[in-house]
Amino acid sequence: MLSAAVIAAGVGLIPGLAHAADPVQPTKSSKPDAHGVDSTPDLTEVGQQKFSSPAERTVQFAPKADAKSTAAPQAQDAVAAADPTVGLSGWGTSARGVHIDATVTNPDSTLLSLSVEWGDGSTDQFNVYGNETVPLQHSYKDIGYYTAKVTLSDNSGARAVNTMDLWTLGSDFTPHTPTRLLDTRDGTGAPRAKVAGFGTVKVKIEGNAKIPAGVTAVVLNVTVTNATSSGHITAYGSGDDRPTSSNVNYNAGQTVPNLVIVPVGEDGYVDLYNRSGGTVDLIADVTGYFTHTTSSGYTPLAPSRLVDTRSGLGAQKGQVPGAGTFNVQIAGRNNVPASGVTAVALNVTITEPKSDGHLSVFPSGQQATTSNLNFSAGQTIANAVIVPVGQDGKISVRNGAWGATDVIVDVVGFYSPAGEGAYRPVQPERLLDTRGDDNWDSGPLDDFGYAYIPLGHNRSHETSWVLNTTVTDTKANGFLGVVPDPNTVYAYENDFASWPPAPTSSTLNWTPGKTVPNLVQATGGPDGIVDFFNQSYGTTHLIVDIFGYYDKS
DSSP states (O other): OOOOOEEEEOOOOOOOSOOSOOOOOOSSSOOOOOHHHHHHHHOSSSSEEEEOOOOGGOOEEEEBBBBTTTTOBBGGGGTTTTEEEEEEEEEEEEESSEEEEEOOOOOOTTTEEEOOOOOOOOOEEEEEEEEEEEEEEEEEESSSEEEEEEEETTTTSSSEEEEEEEEOOOOEEEEEEEEEEEETTTTTTSSSSSSSSTTTTEOOOSSTTOSSSSSEEEEEEEEEEESSSSSEEEEEEOOOOOOOOSSEEEEETOOEEEEEEEEEOOSEEEEEEEEESSBBEEEEEEEEEESSSOOEEEEEEEEEEEEEEETOOOOTTOOOOOOOEEEEOOTTTTTTTTTOEEEEEEEEEEEESSSSSSEEEEESSSSSSSSSSSEEEOEEEEEEEEOOOOTTTTEEEOOOOSHHHHHHHEEEEEEEEOOBEEEEEEEEEEEEEEEEEEBBBOOSSSSSSSEEOOOTTTTTEEEEEEEEEEEEEOSEEEEEEEEEESSOHHHHHOOOOOOOOOOOOOOOOETTTTTTEEEEEEEETTSSSSEEEEEEEOHHHOEEEEEEEEEOO
16 A cells, blocks of 8 residues: 655755755656555544434424414424424534434325525525435535524425534634743643653643633644653643654753644643653643634645745844844745735744744734744754734744844745635544554665655645654754655656655754654645655654644535
């Protein structure tokens, strides 16, 4: 079964850790070889709901006696045995699609008319004979909550009515001013104490910082600091089964951030589990959340560079001084619309910092109150960022260190009311682990090689995927590029796939021997294939976990 492949490369040049400016394409005499690894996600929905309204809830209306009087509806327990009834059961089929089974009992086997009002102004109508289950399907234009009303009627004017409340599976995004919800160092959102080894800290989401009830998922920047041993953090909805996937990997003494998009439990909390024998401090900052209410949908973009202070792209050339701030024009650049954008998805990289510190990304016109990246002197580190866009179409970037640093910003997508992509969280699933498991025996990624995963093959309604990428056992300095693949699955299966263009932006950066994670909202090519490039002179192991996807159907 063809679902992922790793491609070996020949000699190539890597011009720098923080980005790939005009990279030299590696040469390869043979065509890419496909490995039979099934990495297609099963996309098991988190919190998928089924809807029902049993036949006992059918309300009977007698025919009109005359033009001046109308009989009152019969109480449910007064429905005669010979009266027709309709029971409703249903489920979501896509981000905006629903399916309802209308089960009709019609003892007299008379011709009945069945009509369904979907709650958005649209109506469908069918004829029913005898006992029958009528399948009904509908796609809503907008994310939201609806009440479907199904009516049976005969030629005498008698009616039987049942209703069912339902909602779309997809969730829209609402940006939130960056706000700290948790800091175990000072007691924000939890007791002032480090999280114990193999311990859990709960983060209140609903009702916190004016986040409303009904939140399906939340965007958090989670930072680990003061760790006493190596380990990783797993984020998941409170009350859900704890997944085996990781969100933030760290070593003793490190301060490591990573963005997470995590489902919210039914109690309104998110759990952060310390999968380590040592203690850690944890920090969590919110920048947005998802609900079953129309707001902003996601539009993916092929990753492209907005800012590089080393060359003067998008900002003044030269390192950003300590405590310095600069603005970045978002609206109208790099295929982002000139208006209507509420938030932007970025990958932000720090390189060659002169001192330890942190970087804050926030809407223009506001103050920096949280951090997105924490770094050490001389380190190159990247992190995914989802940030609201200011009213002037800009964001601000502040260097919170004493020393100067270079900053690189790549855009990967944006949120707007016109965006079609609605978010659907899934049970976290490991798609690829080159260290070897039941699905993979091809070893680490070769230098300048790549792995491809056809995430959207035969699923054109999926626009992008929320993944956590982790590199480990790295042998040389390098970076990971996650980009759309221009080939088709058929081309790989039949050995005529072309070598894809090398990435011009980076997802995460590493030095030898490090384990580094980063979230990526990946976009596929025309056949939904995503490439993971090892832009390094040495091999590296790669781990890819999926947490959700955006659905436009």
